[in-house]
Amino acid sequence: MTDADTDTATQSRSEPRGVEDDDTAYEPSPxxxxxxxxxxxxxxxxxxxxxxxxxxxRAVDGVSFDIGRGEALGLVGESGSGKTTTALSILRLEExxxxxxxxxxxSVRDLxxxxxxxxxxxxxxxxxxxxxxxxxxxxxxxxxxxxxxxxGMTDEDRRRRIVExxxxxxxxxxNDAGRYPHEFSGGEKQRIAIARAxxxxxDLIVADEPTSALDGRVRADILGLLDDIxxxxxxxxxxxxxxxxxxxxxxxxxxxxxxxxxxxQGRIDRVLxxxxxxxxQVLLGSVPSLxxxxxxxxSPLTDTIPDPADPPAxxxxxxxxxxxxxxxxxxxxxxxxxxxxxxxxxxxAGELPESIDITGSGPIDESTVRDALDLPERxxxxxxxxxxASAIEAIASxxxxxxxxxxxxxxPTVCEQSVPESITVDGRTVACxxxxxxxxxxxDPEIMKPFR
Amino acid sequence: xxxxxxxxxxxxxxxxxxxxxxxxxLTTHIETxxxxxHAVDGVSFQVDRGETVCIVGESGSGKSVTCESLTEIVPQPPAxxxxxxxxxxxxxxxxxxxxxxxxxxxxxxxxxxQNPQQALDPVYTVGDQIVEAIQIHETVPETTARERAIDLLxxxxxxxxxDRVDEYPHEFSGGMCQRVAxAIALAADPDLLIADEPTTAVDVTVQAxxxxxxxxxxxxxxxxxxxxxxxxxxxxxADRVLVMYGGTIVERGPVSSVFTQPSHPYTQALxxxxxxxxxxxxxxARDEIPTNGCRFRNECPHAVDACAEDDQPAFHxxxxxxxxxxxxxxxxxGDPDAILEASRDARPVTSAEVTDDD
Numbered sequence: 001m002t003d004a005d006t007d008t009a010t011q012s013r014s015e016p017r018g019v020e021d022d023d024t025a026y027e028p029s030p031x032x033x034x035x036x037x038x039x040x041x042x043x044x045x046x047x048x049x050x051x052x053x054x055x056x057x058r059a060v061d062g063v064s065f066d067i068g069r070g071e072a073l074g075l076v077g078e079s080g081s082g083k084t085t086t087a088l089s090i091l092r093l094e095e096x097x098x099x100x101x102x103x104x105x106x107s108v109r110d111l112x113x114x115x116x117x118x119x120x121x122x123x124x125x126x127x128x129x130x131x132x133x134x135x136x137x138x139x140x141x142x143x144x145x146x147x148x149x150x151x152g153m154t155d156e157d158r159r160r161r162i163v164e165x166x167x168x169x170x171x172x173x174x175n176d177a178g179r180y181p182h183e184f185s186g187g188e189k190q191r192i193a194i195a196r197a198x199x200x201x202x203d204l205i206v207a208d209e210p211t212s213a214l215d216g217r218v219r220a221d222i223l224g225l226l227d228d229i230x231x232x233x234x235x236x237x238x239x240x241x242x243x244x245x246x247x248x249x250x251x252x253x254x255x256x257x258x259x260x261x262x263x264x265q266g267r268i269d270r271v272l273x274x275x276x277x278x279x280x281q282v283l284l285g286s287v288p289s290l291x292x293x294x295x296x297x298x299s300p301l302t303d304t305i306p307d308p309a310d311p312p313a314x315x316x317x318x319x320x321x322x323x324x325x326x327x328x329x330x331x332x333x334x335x336x337x338x339x340x341x342x343x344x345x346x347x348x349a350g351e352l353p354e355s356i357d358i359t360g361s362g363p364i365d366e367s368t369v370r371d372a373l374d375l376p377e378r379x380x381x382x383x384x385x386x387x388x389a390s391a392i393e394a395i396a397s398x399x400x401x402x403x404x405x406x407x408x409x410x411x412p413t414v415c416e417q418s419v420p421e422s423i424t425v426d427g428r429t430v431a432c433x434x435x436x437x438x439x440x441x442x443x444d445p446e447i448m449k450p451f452r
Numbered sequence: 453x454x455x456x457x458x459x460x461x462x463x464x465x466x467x468x469x470x471x472x473x474x475x476x477x478l479t480t481h482i483e484t485x486x487x488x489x490h491a492v493d494g495v496s497f498q499v500d501r502g503e504t505v506c507i508v509g510e511s512g513s514g515k516s517v518t519c520e521s522l523t524e525i526v527p528q529p530p531a532x533x534x535x536x537x538x539x540x541x542x543x544x545x546x547x548x549x550x551x552x553x554x555x556x557x558x559x560x561x562x563x564x565x566q567n568p569q570q571a572l573d574p575v576y577t578v579g580d581q582i583v584e585a586i587q588i589h590e591t592v593p594e595t596t597a598r599e600r601a602i603d604l605l606x607x608x609x610x611x612x613x614x615d616r617v618d619e620y621p622h623e624f625s626g627g628m629c630q631r632v633a634x635a636i637a638l639a640a641d642p643d644l645l646i647a648d649e650p651t652t653a654v655d656v657t658v659q660a661x662x663x664x665x666x667x668x669x670x671x672x673x674x675x676x677x678x679x680x681x682x683x684x685x686x687x688x689x690a691d692r693v694l695v696m697y698g699g700t701i702v703e704r705g706p707v708s709s710v711f712t713q714p715s716h717p718y719t720q721a722l723x724x725x726x727x728x729x730x731x732x733x734x735x736x737a738r739d740e741i742p743t744n745g746c747r748f749r750n751e752c753p754h755a756v757d758a759c760a761e762d763d764q765p766a767f768h769x770x771x772x773x774x775x776x777x778x779x780x781x782x783x784x785x786g787d788p789d790a791i792l793e794a795s796r797d798a799r800p801v802t803s804a805e806v807t808d809d810d
Contacts, residue, residue: 078655186511215681216510220725242655245684245726286660288688290726292707295667295688297660351611 029068033104033203033236034090039063040098041082041089045309057309059085061260062099067204072230072237074251074268076244076283080305081257083240087206090238091123092116104203121151124197128209130189133196134181141167141177144196151200166195170225187218194225198233205230206238211246223250244287248272256280259308259316266428276430278323298322301342304349315433318415319345325414325433325441331381340384343373344407347391350400366392387411414441470542472643472675473499473522478536480514480521483529490743491517491531493699494764499644504666504676506686506707508722509696515679518696519646523557541643559589562637566649568629571636572621578605578632579617585639604635608665627658634665645669648679663688683726687711695719698747700764705775715770715777717791718748746779754781754791 029035040062045055060082067073075083089096092108101108103119111119127133134143144166145159153159164174170191181189190210197205210226211219227250230237241247247254248268255265256277264277275281285298300320306312312319326337346352353372369392370377379385387410394403420431434443480492492514499505507515520526521533522545538545545556565571573581582601586592592600598617605613608631621629630650637645647666651659666689670676678689686693686707693710695703695718703716714720741747742760749759758780759765768782769775782788 078657216722217725218510244656249727283656286656288660288663288684290684290687290711290723292687292690292711297663297688299660300657303657303661353611 029066029071031069032066032102033069033071034067034238035102036066036086036090036099037064037102038099039086039089039096039101041085041094042097055309058260058311059308060089060096061311063257063260063262064099065255065262065265067236067238069203069236070230070234071253072239072251074247074254075238075240075257076242076247076254077257078283078305079242080259080308082260082308083257084208086257087125087208087238087240091120091125091206093125117151121147121200122202123204123206124200124202126190126193126197126205126207126210128212130186130193130213131181133193134189136181139178139180140184140192143181144177144192144199147196147200162199163195166198167192169198169229170195171221185218187214187222190214190222191225194222194229198229201233202235204236204238206240208240209242210239212241212243219246226250244272244284256283259306259311261316261431262422263317263432264428264430270427274426276425276428276435277317277432278321278434279317282320282322301338302345302349302351304351306349312416314413314416314418315420315431318413319349321415323434323443325439325443327412327414327441330384330411332379332384336376336379339374340379340388340411341413343375343388343391344404344411346373347395347400347407348404350404352395352400356395365396369395384411414439470539471498471500472503472541473677474539475518475522476537476539478518478521478533478538480517480526480531480533482517482531490699492521493743493747495536495696495699495701497694497701497704499675499677501643501675502670502673504670504678504689504691505694506678506680506690506692507694507696508680508683508686510681510722513696514699515696516648519563519648519677519679522646523561523563524553525557525563558585558642559640560642561644561646562640562642563646563648564630564633564637564650566652568626568633569621571633572629574621577618577620578624578635582617582632582636582639585636589640601635601639604638605632607638608632608635609661610635625658627654627662630654630662631665634669638669642674644675644677646677646679649681650678651685652680652682659685683711683722695722698741700747701778702746702748703775703777704767705770709770709775713770713775713792715775715782715788715792716748716779717752717754719777720791721751756780 039060041060042056042058044053045057046052047054063082063086065073075086077083085094088094090101090108092111096109103123106115106119108119134140141160141163144163148159148162160177163177167176168174172188172191172195176184181192184192190213207226211222214222223246226237229235239247239251251268253266254268254271255262256271256279257263258279264271264275264280271280272284275284282298282300288295288297299322301322301324302320304320306316306319315321318324322338324341326332330337332340356369356372366389369375375388379388387406391403391406391410394400394406415433418433420433420436422429422431423436425435433439433441475498476496478492478495479490482489482491495514495518497505507518509515517526517531521531522538524533526533533546536546540556540561545553572578576584579598579601582604583594583597586597586600602613602617605617610616610628610631616624621632624632634650650666651662654662663685666676666678670689676689678685680686690707693703693705693707694701695710695716697718703710703714703719710719714723740750742749744763745760746752746755746765749755752759765778765780766783767776767778770777770782779791780786781791
């Protein structure tokens with residue numbers, strides 16, 4: 001950690017909060033095509049004969065963003081973060097349980113009948129696996145023309161001309177209309193899928209991992225084609241991908257999702273070059289550098305992604321966050337605090353280091369646990385040291401759950417106390433207590449390594 | 453927290469003057485209805501003890517068939533290994549009987565694949581599967597094998613190993629399944645681990661942990677032959693790199709040298725694909741890849757008549773160490789400066805180049 005890093009951290013924390021409180025949850029677009037507000041999709045967990053609801057999986061939990069006309073927004077995050085569910089709820093392929101989606105001024109959730117069909121003409125979906133997108137027994141010309149026929153174009157000659165034209169536009173030839181899907185490579189099939197998405201002149205394309213089944217130059221080609229097309233036809237794109245490289249090259253803005261929520265969003269260059277949310281930092285830092293001399297990879301406090309049916313209180317990332325905020329009354333060095341917090345959340349996740357195997361036969365002593373967790377023999381904060389000691393005692397006697405309870409009480413964090421609001425920091429919105437100067441506690445400067 | 457203890461690894465001090473694996477002129481053809489595919493066409497390379505070698509290339513470059521030919525797990529037919537010699541620990545591995553190959557496979561050379569769920573049997577506990585792998589290769593009592601299974605799970609970073617040993621594959625996440633697959637591969641304490649796209653199906657955060665597991669195995673003295681299309685994974689793990697295109701190796705060298713100065717036009721194109729949006733929307737995958745000369749010449753911006761000569765352009769030294777490239781422009785009569793100049797813009801993005809425009 002250098003002094004310069006510390007400076008930036010202090011600076012960003014002391015920056016004023018966004019002025020318009022209502023508008024801080026997303027970055028409003030001057031000319032929005034799509035406005036997503038507090039979108040929510042909870043799946044009920046039911047039990048028994050009466051299918052009584054016993055819980056809810058909060059797959060998408062209050063997501064807000066805008067996509068301007070001709071703009072590409074990337075949605076990134078780990079599997080299970082709710083990226084795809086967000087996309088499907090926008091298209092109403094899944095029914096949202098809350099919030100609103102405004103498409104070109106109209107509320108998508110209120111659409112029915114012909115209006116819904118019209119919306120579905122204007123918003124198209126491209127999926128990851130082009131092999132699953134086509135009927136193997138239908139010639140690709142017919143597959144591309146099918147949406148036209150479904151939406152009422154009866155003139156077969158006209159359909160054929162449009163399709164042949166489009167196939168050429170996506171880099172294939174008009175003759176390819178007479179071939180079957182298996183005659184094409186994966187990249188070519190994705191080109192055909194793009195042609196089919198374009199056939200109805202959409203205003204919005206939702207692309208769910210469109211290049212993830214492809215590699216190397218074919219991936220770059222498809223990305224280039226999609227980019228040409230969106231600029232030529234001024235199409236807005238919601239681009240879902242776990243591949244940061246692809247999002248970096250294709251998108252104007254990016255939104256980072258974690259456990260059903262957006263934790264940071266803003267212009268692609270700002271977010272990727274200087275991420276502010278620790279989750280964004282961990283995510284970006286986990287992408288190996290192309291510089292083989294830089295082989296450091298960040299470690300979250302635990303590897304366990306919490307259950308979306310029972311998300312952590314406060315900031316949902318706090319159980320894994322290497323930059324979790326220390327309450328003022330706890331007197332520890334930054335590194336010590338990080339290790340103690342890691343101890344708490346590792347125990348609570350039931351994910352002890354492999355060298356401490358409480359289910360094994362051998363006895364466990366205190367020093368083994370302290371060594372494995374890199375905890376010093378004594379911690380300067382008496383209260384914390386007592387808590388850690390009695391938790392270790394509980395672990396040694398095989399009571400992992402009780403150890404978790406002891407630590408939950410003995411090692412409190414600021415981040416779990418309240419849900420962070422989205423605030424504007426350095427040209428992007430971020431939902432993290434570290435950037436909210438009204439929060440109590442000590443946000444130790446830059447425990448995180450800066451992103452490379 | 454997932455770093456296995458290196459001391460549990462067998463230290464391999466028996467290093468002799470021959471490399472662990474030496475492959476010479478390996479050629480594998482695949483018969484299809486449309487004719488013979490020259491999947492691997494005269495590939496030569498070595499893997500030293502404790503070294504991690506990465507083969508990088510796109511789908512169809514022949515990187516997987518190369519590795520599957522080593523232990524003959526490539527299905528024959530349709531494939532047939534038509535030429536080449538393979539020396540493993542000084543002994544020939546080609547033209548051996550099936551019984552001998554079975555002893556090598558798993559015992560001394562182990563494979564892991566992209567999709568671990570397919571490698572695991574859903575109806576047996578992971579412990580049973582590791583115990584089975586141990587007992588196939590060595591006669592040990594059940595309890596000893598089970599103890600060792602738990603140790604292996606710990607070594608690949610699975611928490612609460614003695615609990616989880618009795619769980620079924622579906623109770624593990626994708627990244628944890630890959631760790632189990634690695635544990636099974638390690639059961640017989642192999643000298644060489646062949647890993648085919650082991651991190652392709654997982655999230656980057658999980659990939660980071662698997663990279664750490666593979667690194668710790670290499671640190672413990674194991675040789676790793678890693679196949680990937682992802683240059684970033686190569687940068688994170690490799691000691692040396694082999695770049696494959698059209699069944700041939702086009703560039704080879706230490707990772708630092710290849711990544712600072714990618715020299716073959718194909719390698720440069722591969723780096724480009726990380727850096728910019730391709731404007732070549734007209735590229736057709738149906739272009740025939742030639743089976744002689746430089747396989748890349750039809751797509752190469754620097755192609756000349758000489759590229760079509762011979763079997764494959766000779767390897768010429770590029771820079772430091774044993775970095776060399778199979779390209780006529782680097783030969784005595786060639787002028788590589790134009791190519792290297794063109795690659796200026798194609799250099800990998802480093803932290804210095806990512807700037808905040810505040």
